[in-house]
C-alpha cells in the first residue's frame with residue numbers, strides 16, 4: 458500500500474531531508490585527493506550528532522556504516538574505507554537520516570579533482586536523468602512515466618540504467634511502496650497522487666547495466682567494471698507539482 462502523507466508530515470520530511478542535503482554538501486566540500494571515505498563517514502556521524510538525528514543506514518539490515526560510499530565501478534552500497542581518494546576517481550555518496558519519526562534519503566556523485574570529459578558527462582547525464590524523472594512525478598501521471606523519463610535521458614547519451622536496484626516510497630520507513638524502477642514503458646503502474654513521498658534514484662553505468670554484489674554482501678559493482686554514477690532526491694508530489702524535499706536550504 459502506498460502511504461499518503463499530510464502536509465504536516467511532508468514538512469517533517471522536509472526537515473529530515475534538508476539535513477541530509479546539508480550533510481551531503483559538507484561531504485562534497487571535503488572530497489579531495491588524499492581524503493578517505495571513512496573520514497567522510499565520520500563527518501556524517503558528527504553532523505548527525507550536531508543536528509540530533511539518527512543516521513538511517515547504520516545498522517539497517519546490518520549495513521555497518523552511516524554513509525554508502527561507492528567509488529568508480531561501485532554502483533551503490535559501498536563501504537567507506539581507509540583507501541585515500543585519488544585524482545580522477547568518482548565517488549557516489551548516499552546518506553540518510555531519521556528525524557522525528559521520518560526518513561530523509563539522498564545521494565550525489567562527485568568527481569575527485571579532474572576527470573576526463575566522458576566521465577564528467579556520465580555524472581551530468583545521471584543528474585539530468587534524475588531531474589527528468591522528478592519532472593514526471595505529477596498528479597495524474599503513472600509511476601512508470603518517472604522511470605521511462607530517466608531511461609530516455611540515459612540511453613540517449615549512450616549509457617545504461619541499472620535494473621537491479623530501484624527507487625522507493627519513503628516516510629516513516631526508509632523503504633515503502635512503491636518500488637520505482639528507472640526504466641520501462643510509459644503509462645504503466647499506479648496513478649500518482651498528492652501526498653506521495655518518493656525517493657527517486659537513477660544509477661547509471663558507462664557500460665552495461667548488469668551489476669554484481671561483492672563478497673561483503675553489500676557492495677554492488679558493474680559486471681563489466683565500467684564506471685557508475687548515482688543521484689537521488691526525496692520528493693513529495695503536491696497539487697503544484699513535484700516538491701524536492703532534499704534540497705539544500707529547504708529548512709527555515
Ligand code: MG
Nearest residue numbers: 562656658689
Ligand atoms: Mg534511497
